[in-house]
Amino acid sequence: xxxxxxxxxxxxxxxxxxxxxxxxxxxxxxxxxxxxxxxxxxxxxxxxxxxxxxxxxxxxxxxxxxxxxxxxxxxxxxxxxxxxxxxxxxxxxxxxxxxxxxxxxxxxxxxxxxxxxxxxxxxxxxxxxxxxxxxxxxxxxxxxxxxxxxxxxxxxxxxxxxxxxxxxxxxxxxxxxxxxxxxxxxxxxxxxxxxxxxxxxxxxxxxxxxxxxxxxxxxxxxxxxxxxxxxxxxxxxxxxxxxxxxxxxxxxxxxxxxxxxxxxxxxxxxxxxxxxxxxxxxxxxxxxxxxxxxxxxxxxxxxxxxxxxxxxxxxxxxxxxxxxxxxxxxxxxxxxxxxxxxxxxxxxxxxxxxxxxxxxxxxxxxxxxxxxxxxxxxxxxxxxxxxxxxxxxxxxxxxxxxxxxxxxxxxxxxxxxxxxxxxxxxxxxxxxxxxxxxxxxxxxxxxxxxxxxxxx
Amino acid sequence: xxxxxxxxxxxxxxxxxxxxxxxxxxxxxxxxxxxxxxxxxxxxxxxxxxxxxxxxxxxxxxxxxxxxxxxxxxxxxxxxxxxxxxxxxxxxxxxxxxxxxxxxxxxxxxxxxxxxxxxxxxxxxxxxxxxxxxxxxxxxxxxxxxxxxxxxxxxxxxxxxxxxxxxxxxxxxxxxxxxxxxxxxxxxxxxxxxxxxxxxxxxxxxxxxxxxxxxxxxxxxxxxxxxxxxxxxxxxxxxxxxxxxxxxxxxxxxxxxxxxxxxxxxxxxxxxxxxxxxxxxxxxxxxxxxxxxxxxxxxxxxxxxxxxxxxxxxxxxxxxxxxxxxxxxxxxxxxxxxxxxxxxxxxxxxxxxxxxxxxxxxxxxxxxxxxxxxxxxxxxxxxxxxxxxxxxxxxxxxxxxxxxxxxxxxxxxxxxxxxxxxxxxxxxxxxxxxxxxxxxxxxxxxxxxxxxxxxxx
Numbered sequence: 037x038x039x040x041x042x043x044x045x046x047x048x049x050x051x052x053x054x055x056x057x058x059x060x061x062x063x064x065x066x067x068x069x070x071x072x073x074x075x076x077x078x079x080x081x082x083x084x085x086x087x088x089x090x091x092x093x094x095x096x097x098x099x100x101x102x103x104x105x106x107x108x109x110x111x112x113x114x115x116x117x118x119x120x121x122x123x124x125x126x127x128x129x130x131x132x133x134x135x136x137x138x139x140x141x142x143x144x145x146x147x148x149x150x151x152x153x154x155x156x157x158x159x160x161x162x163x164x165x166x167x168x169x170x171x172x173x174x175x176x177x178x179x180x181x182x183x184x185x186x187x188x189x190x191x192x193x194x195x196x197x198x199x200x201x202x203x204x205x206x207x208x209x210x211x212x213x214x215x216x217x218x219x220x221x222x223x224x225x226x227x228x229x230x231x232x233x234x235x236x237x238x239x240x241x242x243x244x245x246x247x248x249x250x251x252x253x254x255x256x257x258x259x260x261x262x263x264x265x266x267x268x269x270x271x272x273x274x275x276x277x278x279x280x281x282x283x284x285x286x287x288x289x290x291x292x293x294x295x296x297x298x299x300x301x302x303x304x305x306x307x308x309x310x311x312x313x314x315x316x317x318x319x320x321x322x323x324x325x326x327x328x329x330x331x332x333x334x335x336x337x338x339x340x341x342x343x344x345x346x347x348x349x350x351x352x353x354x355x356x357x358x359x360x361x362x363x364x365x366x367x368x369x370x371x372x373x374x375x376x377x378x379x380x381x382x383x384x385x386x387x388x389x390x391x392x393x394x395x396x397x398x399x400x401x402x403x404x405x406x407x408x409x410x411x412x413x414x415x416x417x418x419x420x421x422x423x424x425x426x427x428x429x430x431x432x433x434x435x436x437x438x439x440x441x442x443x444x445x446x447x448x449x450x451x452x453x454x455x456x457x458x459x460x461x462x463x464x465x466x467x468x469x470x471x472x473x474x475x476x477x478x479x480x481x482x483x484x485x486x487x488x489x490x491x492x
Numbered sequence: 493x494x495x496x497x498x499x500x501x502x503x504x505x506x507x508x509x510x511x512x513x514x515x516x517x518x519x520x521x522x523x524x525x526x527x528x529x530x531x532x533x534x535x536x537x538x539x540x541x542x543x544x545x546x547x548x549x550x551x552x553x554x555x556x557x558x559x560x561x562x563x564x565x566x567x568x569x570x571x572x573x574x575x576x577x578x579x580x581x582x583x584x585x586x587x588x589x590x591x592x593x594x595x596x597x598x599x600x601x602x603x604x605x606x607x608x609x610x611x612x613x614x615x616x617x618x619x620x621x622x623x624x625x626x627x628x629x630x631x632x633x634x635x636x637x638x639x640x641x642x643x644x645x646x647x648x649x650x651x652x653x654x655x656x657x658x659x660x661x662x663x664x665x666x667x668x669x670x671x672x673x674x675x676x677x678x679x680x681x682x683x684x685x686x687x688x689x690x691x692x693x694x695x696x697x698x699x700x701x702x703x704x705x706x707x708x709x710x711x712x713x714x715x716x717x718x719x720x721x722x723x724x725x726x727x728x729x730x731x732x733x734x735x736x737x738x739x740x741x742x743x744x745x746x747x748x749x750x751x752x753x754x755x756x757x758x759x760x761x762x763x764x765x766x767x768x769x770x771x772x773x774x775x776x777x778x779x780x781x782x783x784x785x786x787x788x789x790x791x792x793x794x795x796x797x798x799x800x801x802x803x804x805x806x807x808x809x810x811x812x813x814x815x816x817x818x819x820x821x822x823x824x825x826x827x828x829x830x831x832x833x834x835x836x837x838x839x840x841x842x843x844x845x846x847x848x849x850x851x852x853x854x855x856x857x858x859x860x861x862x863x864x865x866x867x868x869x870x871x872x873x874x875x876x877x878x879x880x881x882x883x884x885x886x887x888x889x890x891x892x893x894x895x896x897x898x899x900x901x902x903x904x905x906x907x908x909x910x911x912x913x914x915x916x917x918x919x920x921x922x923x924x925x926x927x928x929x930x931x932x933x934x935x936x937x938x939x940x941x942x943x944x945x946x947x948x949x
Binding site: 080089108125129188229427450 | 520899948
């Protein structure tokens with residue numbers, strides 16, 4: 037039902053590849069393919085800044101040679117010669133396959149897929165998107181005198197298709213539509229430093245995006261940082277917003293990644309399942325099927341169905357994320373978190389943080405009413421540079437406020453530092469209300485004794 | 493190609509540009525003493541950009557058939573309200589100039605690169621050196637990437653140019669662990685346009701550098717946070733200028749209104765000790781180019797001279813929208829991105845001091861020997877992490893420290909770079925921004941920053 041100029045025909049692709057593979061003497065192969073039709077707009081003070089569209093397609097072919105070793109090749113050239121080149125390239129690469137770690141087809145590649153309630157939404161096209169974003173920018177600029185520009189903004193919509201096929205008859209395919217809006221405003225008052233803040237919204241289609249909510253949140257965040265002060269360096273009680281906590285957790289996801297465990301680059305070990313890694317009222321699931329997960333996929337790169345998986349329950353580590361190969365190494369089933377490769381990568385889908393209702397934290401903290409001083413961290417920056425995932429440590433710039441007796445003052449240029457193991461074991465409280473964000477689901481999370489460096 | 497440009501011009505576009513690309517990539521990973529991943533990939537595609545009254549529409553596609561390219565062009569025209577049927581200005585396009593072929597002498601580069609067997613052997617030598625030279629190593633990794641790219645740029649102003657680019661990068665990394673102590677250290681080396689580069693790589697020297705750093709940092713204490721002077725080593729220390737100032741001197745930042753330097757050409761924006769340059773000419777450097785992704789030959793651009801702002805880094809759209817002349821800096825990751833003003837080889841120029849003089853001038857501070865990555869935000873706030881640091885006490889380097897993140901504001905930190913040493917060196921890196929990830933070098937001599945915020949525990 038792909039209604040763009042750019043689509044994949046699964047049976048045609050399978051037949052072409054089967055013919056080429058037979059000619060090359062390749063009996064065992066699989067393939068992942070994707071194509072998309074996207075468009076996006078950016079504006080600058082009422083003018084269209086950049087209008088973009090793309091039609092992309094790509095495939096990754098994986099073959100097993102006569103010695104059972106695996107090689108892969110990727111290409112964007114889906115012509116007959118492109119497919120042939122990919123197949124021959126994968127066969128050549130299989131000479132370097134690792135005999136100690138040979139991926140196989142997922143035993144679940146033909147298992148029933150979960151139902152995903154993600155109806156395809158009609159796309160509006162680039163000019164209506166432009167009108168919507170222009171109006172949103174004008175609305176935002178009119179909300180506060182100090183907001184002079186919205187330097188980072190974008191409205192995008194896409195239609196995409198994914199496929200998985202293998203030589204034993206597996207055939208998975210799915211289509212999805214997706215849209216996103218981001219507004220990142222910059223405000224400046226005379227004699228003071230510029231400040232910024234933003235908001236993001238995602239949806240299945242551009243017509244269902246919460247544009248007004250995005251504008252209001254971007255304005256509120258930006259304006260809340262206008263009154264800023266440096267903070268004194270020291271140890272603070274910290275409350276992470278759901279977004280900030282999920283981004284921190286995501287940066288340390290190798291803790292739950294079986295591939296990283298086997299490679300020796302995780303904080304967890306093979307025998308860590310069952311060990312206590314967090315406070316007893318802390319639960320964490322990976323739920324790629326969550327209704328709030330706009331980019332949900334029914335299967336992973338190996339064709340394994342997506343499913344909800346418990347990672348931490350009552351503070352105890354319960355499961356790792358697996359591909360076919362890591363699952364085999366651990367003697368469990370694949371969990372639906374794999375890519376496609378000669379060495380298959382593993383990654384999380386969508387974290388859901390919750391509290392165990394049976395265990396009390398002993399605290400009743402609420403970021404809206406707490407009177408004792410604390411630092412509310414709204415956003416963490418530079419996770420690619422300031423997180424040492426193999427060591428557990430982090431030192432990250434953040435946006436946030438020092439809150440005292442209900443008064444919020446934005447923190448000027450500061451970093452927060454700590455160790456993820458200490459954070460998870462030092463959680464003072466999880467608030468009752470969870471928020472669905474574009475990163476996952478979490479309540480506000482309170483942690484005591486984090487080091488903050490400021491300029492005061 | 494000419495029919496496409498004519499079609500776009502006739503529809504009323506001020507300028508039509510077509511970027512065609514073919515790539516051939518190999519990625520190799522060695523872990524411990526075995527090759528664990530070989531990833532070849534091929535790609536081809538086109539990016540078509542249309543300008544009209546200062547605005548632009550951009551469409552990328554993998555469909556290089558005549559019909560596919562025409563459809564992409566028509567889509568780009570429609571974004572700007574232009575229709576082919578209108579044929580409003582049939583004389584606007586006067587034909588392409590003669591092809592400027594920078595790739596003429598480079599056609600054999602791909603076959604001159606190391607074979608998979610040779611590349612594997614080089615990497616395995618590297619991980620073997622790590623094993624021999626390191627202690628407490630839990631993980632040893634070597635990686636190699638070879639990116640070959642052929643590009644053709646044609647535009648309705650007559651631009652017609654072809655080039656072949658070759659980038660190779662090699663990295664070694666380790667995770668050292670002893671009880672609760674851990675250190676993870678990596679180094680990457682990169683070059684452009686040198687097919688023999690991997691064969692010439694001194695893997696033993698690279699392994700020694702990584703092992704020394706990992707051994708030193710294994711039991712390092714966390715740095716005490718605060719405001720302090722810092723001396724930043726040469727080579728990758730240049731990430732401070734890249735993040736703190738370089739991005740703010742790209743015309744894309746003027747367009748967004750996110751640079752504090754927009755109206756300050758001719759003014760003192762940095763300490764008089766600072767002269768900074770961006771160029772695409774240094775032979776073999778990661779950020780060097782024969783032509784940019786808009787077909788223009790690169791130039792040496794003096795950004796700051798003795799602290800005074802001289803020039804901005806500009807591309808075609810930057811010149812059109814801000815008036816700053818193009819500098820051969822229109823760059824993009826691939827055909828899927830429109831070109832934008834991006835840095836190439838960017839560095840603070842050498843000064844007159846020795847590195848020792850800089851360290852001796854500090855009573856209590858931080859010496860940053862090796863840097864991690866960094867970033868800059870929309871208000872000019874920058875940050876970068878320190879991978880290997882040492883305390884400076886009474887003008888001498890003392891104990892190693894880890895976990896430092898340096899943060900600051902571009903306007904405030906540039907006047908605080910008060911001393912530059914005489915040991916300028918460049919280092920390869922990748923820069924991610926509006927037009928994707930591009931090959932760059934950063935660089936500097938040892939420099940001293942009088943005061944900077946050091947985040948830590």
